[in-house]
Amino acid sequence: MNLGRLAIVLLWASAAILVTGRAWAIDIKEVTTPLGIKAWLVEDRNVPIVTLSFSFADGTALEPRQQKGVTSLMASLLTDGAGALDAQAFRRRQEEASASLSFGASLDRTTGSLRTLSAKRDEGFELLRLALDAPRFDEDMLERRRAQFIAGLNQAEQRPASVAERTLSEIVFAGHPYATDSSGMREALRTLTRDDVKSRATAVLDRTGMVVAAVGDIDEADLSRLLDRTFGMLPAGAAKPSPPGWAPPMRPRTVVVERPVPQSAVRIAVPAVTRNHPDWFPASVMTHILGGGGQQSRLFDEVREKRGLAYGVSAGLRPNTKASLLVVSTASANERVAEAIRVIRGEMARLRDDGVVPQELADAKTYLSGSLPVSLDSSASVAGLLHSMQVDGLARDYLQKRSSLIEAVTLQDVRRMARQLLRDDVVTSVVVGKPIGLRAEP
Numbered sequence: 001m002n003l004g005r006l007a008i009v010l011l012w013a014s015a016a017i018l019v020t021g022r023a024w025a026i027d028i029k030e031v032t033t034p035l036g037i038k039a040w041l042v043e044d045r046n047v048p049i050v051t052l053s054f055s056f057a058d059g060t061a062l063e064p065r066q067q068k069g070v071t072s073l074m075a076s077l078l079t080d081g082a083g084a085l086d087a088q089a090f091r092r093r094q095e096e097a098s099a100s101l102s103f104g105a106s107l108d109r110t111t112g113s114l115r116t117l118s119a120k121r122d123e124g125f126e127l128l129r130l131a132l133d134a135p136r137f138d139e140d141m142l143e144r145r146r147a148q149f150i151a152g153l154n155q156a157e158q159r160p161a162s163v164a165e166r167t168l169s170e171i172v173f174a175g176h177p178y179a180t181d182s183s184g185m186r187e188a189l190r191t192l193t194r195d196d197v198k199s200r201a202t203a204v205l206d207r208t209g210m211v212v213a214a215v216g217d218i219d220e221a222d223l224s225r226l227l228d229r230t231f232g233m234l235p236a237g238a239a240k241p242s243p244p245g246w247a248p249p250m251r252p253r254t255v256v257v258e259r260p261v262p263q264s265a266v267r268i269a270v271p272a273v274t275r276n277h278p279d280w281f282p283a284s285v286m287t288h289i290l291g292g293g294g295q296q297s298r299l300f301d302e303v304r305e306k307r308g309l310a311y312g313v314s315a316g317l318r319p320n321t322k323a324s325l326l327v328v329s330t331a332s333a334n335e336r337v338a339e340a341i342r343v344i345r346g347e348m349a350r351l352r353d354d355g356v357v358p359q360e361l362a363d364a365k366t367y368l369s370g371s372l373p374v375s376l377d378s379s380a381s382v383a384g385l386l387h388s389m390q391v392d393g394l395a396r397d398y399l400q401k402r403s404s405l406i407e408a409v410t411l412q413d414v415r416r417m418a419r420q421l422l423r424d425d426v427v428t429s430v431v432v433g434k435p436i437g438l439r440a441e442p
Contacts, residue, residue, distance in 0.1 A: 028386065028396045031214075033224040035232045039212035040386045040396065041223055044379060050121045050216040052114040052128070053383035055391065057209025059108045061177035061243045063200065068185040070192055073145055074200045075103035075110055080141040082130035087141050090127070099124035101131060107178055108243070108321045109211075109391065110204050115380060118217035121226065129230040132205055137197050146189055153186050160265035160432040161331065167257055168267045168327070168430045177243050178323055206237025213386035215379040246323040254429040254441040264337040264433025268344060270426050272326040273417075275319040275392045281405050282413035283317060283326075283421065288364045289356050289414070290347065290422075291315025291328055296363065298347050303330065309340040326421055338437040341429060352422040355415035369403045 029041045063071045079094075079101050081087040094101060099116040101124075116124025156162035169180035210231065214223050248271035273283045291299040291314045303313045313330035328348075332340040376382050389398055431438060 026382070026399055028399075029220060030396065031220050031224050031227070033228045033232075035228045037207065037210070037212065037227045037231055039214055039223065039227055040390060041213075041218070041220060042215045042382055042386065043219060044216050044382075047379065048118045048217050049379055050114075050116055050118050050124070050214065050218045051379040051383045052212065052214050053111075053380070053387040054113070054210065054212040055109040055111040055387065056204050056206065057109060057211075057240045058204040059106050059110055061107045062240065065184075066188060067192060067196055067200070068181055068188040069149060070188070070196055070200045071105040071110060071204065073142075073149060073189065073192060074137075074197045074204070075105045075112075076145050076149075077137050077141060077197060078103045078112075078131045078135050078201075080145070081136040081138055082127075083134040083136075085130070086136065086138065090130075093123075093127060097123035097127060099127055101128060103131075113380070113383070121218065121222075125226045125230045129233070132231070133233050135201060137194050137201075139194060142192075142194055142197065146192070149189055150186055153182050153189075156182070160259055160261055160263070161329075163257055163259065164265040164267045164430045164432045167255060167432065168269055168428065171253065171255060171430065172249055172269055172271075172325065172428050173246065173323065174249075176246050176323070178246065178320060206235045207231060208237040208239055210234075211387055211390045213383045213390065215383040215386065243322045248323075249426060249428055252425055252427045252429075252441060254431070254439070256435060256438065256440045257430070257432045258434060259432050261433050262334060263331050264334050264431050264435045265331045266329070266337060266341060266344075266432075267430045268328040268341070268348075269325045269428045269430075270421055270423065272317050272319070272324040272421055274321070274324045277324075279413075279417055279420075282409050282417045284368060285361065285364045285406070285409045286351070286356075286414045286417045286421070287315050287317050287326055288368060289360050290351055292364075292367075296367070298351065299328065299330075299344060302343050302347055303340055307339070307343065309336050309343065313340075313344070334434045335436045337431060337433065337435045341431070341438065345424075345427070348422040348427075349424070352418040355411060355418065358411065361409070361411055361414060365406050365409065368406050372399075372402065 026042055029043070031039045031041050058071070060071045079090065081090045085093060097116065097120045099114065099120065101112070101114055103110070103112045105111065114124055114128050156166070166180045166182050169178065173179035212227065273279050289298060291297045294300070297315070299313045299315060303309050304311065310330045310332045313328065315326060315328045318325045318327055328344055330340060330344070376385065
């Protein structure tokens with residue numbers, strides 16, 4: 001082990017010690033309000049801030065096919081005026097209340113967050129209530145957001161990495177609601193009306209399947225009171241349908257999208273395991289050894305350090321409710337990208353065929369155990385963790401068990417997952433640029 005890698009491992013080893021302490025220090029309480037709204041709460045009186053992270057059980061995957069983009073557009077407009085406050089007045093009220101509100105949408109959920117000073121939390125929560133209960137969706141703001149979204153899609157088409165992501169999604173999720181349809185979204189955005197946006201808000205914003213996490217200077221009684229006041233006016237709603245099951249591609253493909261750029265963007269994907277799968281941690285450890293952890297992975301060593309084929313290369317799991325991918329990402333000069341892909345595929349095969357050595361496994365466990373506390377550096381990050389734990393169906397004592405679950409992963413587990421996931425016959429590769437010496441597999 002070189003000195004640089006040793007330093008990194010020692011850093012994460014220190015963090016691993018901290019994580020255990022921090023995890024045990026995080027006391028997650030479950031709050032149930034008189035109206036039946038449930039939330040997880042971590043009280044933290046050290047900083048006079050309250051942070052809320054929440055989401056609704058409906059995302060972009062379930063939006064009408066002819067209205068692609070309407071969920072994200074609707075979410076962006078929730079902070080553009082509500083009740084008697086137009087967009088400018090709503091922003092000014094946020095500043096006066098020292099509150100920050102934001103909304104967004106993912107494939108599976110529509111998300112939101114509130115961050116406010118505890119001394120002004122009633123004002124902050126009232127603005128959130130207004131945004132959810134009485135959004136204005138003014139025509140001028142609708143047109144402004146529409147233009148921003150279309151401009152963003154057009155700009156993404158100029159970036160090879162964005163085109164690679166969009167193309168990968170189109171291929172591996174073809175026929176499934178998770179597939180990206182940027183051209184369809186662009187056309188739909190041009191025709192969406194205010195009534196379309198209002199209808200989508202009505203469909204999404206209800207309490208069934210709602211997830212709430214709170215962190216900061218607030219106790220259970222005050223949080224319960226504010227949650228009922230903020231979310232209590234939302235209808236209970238019916239249970240949302242889930243996206244359909246996903247049938248992964250069962251043949252290898254290499255797709256080349258030509259672009260006049262000196263460097264090609266690359267995405268290489270295989271089907272993986274979802275977050276609630278019992279093999280999540282073996283898959284996580286295996287992926288980390290392959291291409292996680294920044295500068296301490298096999299791909300980093302072979303692609304960048306030994307051959308200088310790319311500035312960066314990484315691998316990560318991308319779980320959604322109905323599908324999960326393991327994706328390797330890199331970019332390389334057009335004349336060297338074919339070699340870079342050969343090396344990456346070779347390392348995937350080596351890990352699958354030969355497994356890993358004990359030191360690699362030990363280093364990966366240390367890193368993964370220690371990485372969590374390092375990321376929990378703000379109330380927003382803790383609230384985000386609590387929110388994701390609920391979405392993923394994890395128990396409140398998950399943080400106490402996490403390190404032991406990672407520690408329980410064996411060499412055999414990693415090799416089993418490598419054999420299961422890193423199969424040549426299900427690899428989808430997307431290259432965007434002008435690659436030399438690379439043959440497409442349609």
